[in-house]
Amino acid sequence: xxxxxxxxxxxxxxxxxxxxxxxxxxxxxxxxxxxxxxxxxxxxxxxxxxxxxxxxxxxxxxxxxxxxxxxxxxxxxxxxxxxxxxxxxxxxxxxxxxxxxxxxxxxxxxxxxxxxxxxxxxxxxxxxxxxxxxxxxxxxxxxxxxxxxxxxxxxxxxxxxxxxxxxxxxxxxxxxxxxxxxxxxxxxxxxxxxxxxxxxxxxxxxxxxxxxxxxxxxxxxxxxxxxxxxxxxxxxxxxxxxxxxxxxxxxxxxxxxxxxxxxxxxxxxxxxxxxxxxxxxxxxxxxxxxxxxxxxxxxxxxxxxxxxxxxxxxxxxxxxxxxxxxxxxxxxxxxxxxxxxxxxxxxxxxxxxxxxxxxxxxxxxxxxxxxxxxxxxxxxxxxxxxxxxxxxxxxxxxxxxxxxxxxxxxxxxxxxxxxxxxxxxxxxxxxxxxxxxxxxxxxxxxxxxxxxxxxxxxxxxxxxxxxxxxxxxxxxxxxxxxxxxxxxxxxxxxxxxxxxxxxxxxxxxxxxxxxxxxxxxxxxxxxxxxxxxxxxxxxxxxxxxxxxxxxxxxxxxxxxxxxxxxxxxxxxxxxxxxxxxxxxxxxxxxxxxxxxxxxxxxxxxxxxxxxxxxxxxxxxxxxxxxxxxxxxxxxxxxxxxxxxxxxxxxxxxxxxxxxxxxxxxxxxxxxxxxxxxxxxxxxxxxxxxxxxxxxxxxxxxxxxxxxxxxxxxxxxxxxxxxxxxxxxxxxxxxxxxxxxxxxxxxxxxxxxxxxxxxxxxxxxxxxxxxxxxxxxxxxxxxxxxxxxxxxxxxxxxxxxxxxxxxxxxxxxxxxxxxxxxxxxxxxxxxxxxxxxxxxxxxxxxxxxxxxxxxxxxxxxxxxxxxxxxxxxxxxxxxxxxxxxxxxxxxxxxxxxxxxxxxxxxxxxxxxxxxxxxxxxxxxxxxxxxxxxxxxxxxxxxxxxxxxxxxxxxxxxxxx
Ligand SMILES: O=C(CO)[C@@H](O)[C@H](O)[C@H](O)[C@H](O)COP(=O)(O)O
Ligand SMILES: O=C[C@H](O)COP(=O)(O)O
Numbered sequence: 028x029x030x031x032x033x034x035x036x037x038x039x040x041x042x043x044x045x046x047x048x049x050x051x052x053x054x055x056x057x058x059x060x061x062x063x064x065x066x067x068x069x070x071x072x073x074x075x076x077x078x079x080x081x082x083x084x085x086x087x088x089x090x091x092x093x094x095x096x097x098x099x100x101x102x103x104x105x106x107x108x109x110x111x112x113x114x115x116x117x118x119x120x121x122x123x124x125x126x127x128x129x130x131x132x133x134x135x136x137x138x139x140x141x142x143x144x145x146x147x148x149x150x151x152x153x154x155x156x157x158x159x160x161x162x163x164x165x166x167x168x169x170x171x172x173x174x175x176x177x178x179x180x181x182x183x184x185x186x187x188x189x190x191x192x193x194x195x196x197x198x199x200x201x202x203x204x205x206x207x208x209x210x211x212x213x214x215x216x217x218x219x220x221x222x223x224x225x226x227x228x229x230x231x232x233x234x235x236x237x238x239x240x241x242x243x244x245x246x247x248x249x250x251x252x253x254x255x256x257x258x259x260x261x262x263x264x265x266x267x268x269x270x271x272x273x274x275x276x277x278x279x280x281x282x283x284x285x286x287x288x289x290x291x292x293x294x295x296x297x298x299x300x301x302x303x304x305x306x307x308x309x310x311x312x313x314x315x316x317x318x319x320x321x322x323x324x325x326x327x328x329x330x331x332x333x334x335x336x337x338x339x340x341x342x343x344x345x346x347x348x349x350x351x352x353x354x355x356x357x358x359x360x361x362x363x364x365x366x367x368x369x370x371x372x373x374x375x376x377x378x379x380x381x382x383x384x385x386x387x388x389x390x391x392x393x394x395x396x397x398x399x400x401x402x403x404x405x406x407x408x409x410x411x412x413x414x415x416x417x418x419x420x421x422x423x424x425x426x427x428x429x430x431x432x433x434x435x436x437x438x439x440x441x442x443x444x445x446x447x448x449x450x451x452x453x454x455x456x457x458x459x460x461x462x463x464x465x466x467x468x469x470x471x472x473x474x475x476x477x478x479x480x481x482x483x484x485x486x487x488x489x490x491x492x493x494x495x496x497x498x499x500x501x502x503x504x505x506x507x508x509x510x511x512x513x514x515x516x517x518x519x520x521x522x523x524x525x526x527x528x529x530x531x532x533x534x535x536x537x538x539x540x541x542x543x544x545x546x547x548x549x550x551x552x553x554x555x556x557x558x559x560x561x562x563x564x565x566x567x568x569x570x571x572x573x574x575x576x577x578x579x580x581x582x583x584x585x586x587x588x589x590x591x592x593x594x595x596x597x598x599x600x601x602x603x604x605x606x607x608x609x610x611x612x613x614x615x616x617x618x619x620x621x622x623x624x625x626x627x628x629x630x631x632x633x634x635x636x637x638x639x640x641x642x643x644x645x646x647x648x649x650x651x652x653x654x655x656x657x658x659x660x661x662x663x664x665x666x667x668x669x670x671x672x673x674x675x676x677x678x679x680x681x682x683x684x685x686x687x688x689x690x691x692x693x694x695x696x697x698x699x700x701x702x703x704x705x706x707x708x709x710x711x712x713x714x715x716x717x718x719x720x721x722x723x724x725x726x727x728x729x730x731x732x733x734x735x736x737x738x739x740x741x742x743x744x745x746x747x748x749x750x751x752x753x754x755x756x757x758x759x760x761x762x763x764x765x766x767x768x769x770x771x772x773x774x775x776x777x778x779x780x781x782x783x784x785x786x787x788x789x790x791x792x793x794x795x796x797x798x799x800x801x802x803x804x805x806x807x808x809x810x811x812x813x814x815x816x817x818x819x820x821x822x823x824x825x826x827x828x829x830x831x832x833x834x835x836x837x838x839x840x841x842x843x844x845x846x847x848x849x850x851x852x853x854x855x856x857x858x859x860x861x862x863x864x865x866x867x868x869x870x871x872x873x874x875x876x877x878x879x880x881x882x883x884x885x886x887x888x889x890x891x892x893x894x895x896x897x898x899x900x901x902x903x904x905x906x907x908x909x910x911x912x913x914x915x916x917x918x919x920x921x922x923x924x925x926x927x928x929x930x931x932x933x934x935x936x937x938x939x940x941x942x943x944x945x946x947x948x949x950x951x952x953x954x955x956x957x958x959x960x961x962x963x964x965x966x967x968x969x970x971x972x973x974x975x976x977x978x979x980x981x982x983x984x985x986x
Pocket of ligand 1: 087208244249316317319
């Protein structure tokens, strides 16, 4: 086509009638099967209307793919849109397409007016992903009809089994439709029937049916493509019917179309139709689509020349349009030799060419190829979008060894081919185990939802500031504390706002340390518990409520805020105690997916973080992971696939988190997300956080490194070590954050990746069966304490100096009764390649103990060449504890408990904080033992400092 706007060289230039113009004299309207922005804008389209009698335009996903997929024509609008809105690739595409459709509709409108609504249409197709979804198609048709808002629009709906009822419904609502992808006579008959029914329904309601137009797009050339190929195959194989078969070459598609037209004529003659016609109904014309010649042996205008008839449309691709202008032959070909067409149809049947099966395949293939084109198109849009947004987005780059990369590619393609990403967003639990997953997916929408209400959080922030609090002390565990902790550690203090502290321990000393670090009279307490029933936040609330009351000299409710799910026990407590405010969480979001809900946002706002800005960054993460961003371009999905495939195919299940110092605490949140979501039923990922990077030689072949780098403040040691790991062929995924605020984006990115990894692993990422198990064991022990005034007695299997050793029978037998070094040697001697060691310390988590545990774990890693986890109880129980108990049986655990220097009472309870912590450690240990894990507990008596020093020395000697 003269897309370059060259002058036409056709018979209207003095060499006779333009065949395109002549078509209308035979009742056929030539439409153009093509759209491109520049073609519309530069006047080329109008020229076709003026000179060639063009009377309509059609588009489809493949056409838009060609238009938008390459070049820069659409860039200015993309940039303009992205400057004002945060859009997914699908939303962006749709806006571009609608602009094109509206511009085209404007050019075609005079035709619409002139032909009194017979022609002048432009078609826009519903998403090809919806081809087998009646409800989705119906909704999308309504939405696009409204969004484009042009009387000369036709919405294109595929004529599949599912598309036809949608077509009938929207016809009855007054929407003009082009039913596409029709290959078989039967499907066409059903479509025409649906059209009539839709009109009848509307007419029965007394509504106008005269403004509805419709065409049925009957595909032609693709039929010959398939049938001819079969003919050629059989002829080449020496078929006995070779001559008869050859006689059908290039004939079946046209014969099929001619017979369809006969059906049209019959129906429009019927009394039923005449009744509608009398009420103003327009017939649904047949539109010949796929009319470009594919086989060079045929005339390049075969599918135009042969299909001319009254009340029909031919949507002609550009090259064929030009060819027809040049040498098309106009006659009433459609009704010519119908008997011959009937004979061809009978012959194809007799010769077993099986047109029915062919047309069925063509529908499936047609839908699939539009999906492929749409994937390509959206991929191109997503790519551009990423370029235009630049630094506003986290940049992800994966460095994977060849085999690993190939397996990831294959799994990503599997997601694309099976539309799994769309299923995930459609909350289809079959993405995981087909269980309860759909009930836990509100985190997918929470950013949009919270942004819509962000002014409430901003008002809260203002009030907190006005009240002059100096500190905010958040009391909560796991999902209710780790997000706030990342916010506190990453963003620090804000001028004029209180400092945020997060307490997630029952260690009496740690509770006291926090109490002393704040001014109780000027502290805002945030009691944070989704379920509202978790032991720790309840007893911490009891403790600090009493302490604040004492300090203030009056009921301290006005200094307390609760964040909890509606209807929880904590809500009742907050009401009873006159809390200043209660903020609600979403019941359909699990704790570890709750950071972008009020669980993260309320403490963020209270500490002065700009929550609007924060949520806006998170929104980029949401849009980047959207259903419309094809898997290959969808970084969050790819990250999940890398983690899942790494574990399932390559035994690389230790997700080693490396984060730049300024965002280091993200690892603590990630640990919970990854471990609690995936570590169950003997499978899962084991997150390894905060393990200072070593040389490649200290690692086994069981790691995937996730490097979260703050672009302008990377750590030189990490940079060097990561480079060395990459060079050594270790798998490394780097996520570059241009700004700390992108921690918000990282939250969503990882939530999404974790959900995807869960799917690859074949588990439900939203439950936590083994966390519950140790809560139950703990409860039994605290109940026993309340009844008897003591925890049930226990006997060590060995003792050495300040150390007493505990284990279940099997473990104790394996470890013997030697001295501390011998026992530890036996314990760590059980570590094999691919295992990990967990050091689980139930002591105060402070600088000294953190340094101690780091030193110990690095010593273990370097000596044993395995991954190590360094955790503090009871905090990790609500985090990695799930995977240690429920995940792969590759953990070797050293639990450390100690005498408490001083204990603290829990108001209203017999037990103390010390008792609770001891019960938690024992509950944890009991479940580890029950699961036959390799677990040893060492209890340190006397001075903790001395005990830990001796223990470190013993460990060093043992390995
Ligand atoms: O369905 C309509 C118009 O209603 C067309 O846009 C239709 O999609 C196209 O003609 C075909 O997809 C083109 O098919 P083909 O030439 O690639 O076989
Ligand atoms: O991760 C969740 C923790 O177990 C705390 O649960 P919660 O928010 O219901 O108190």
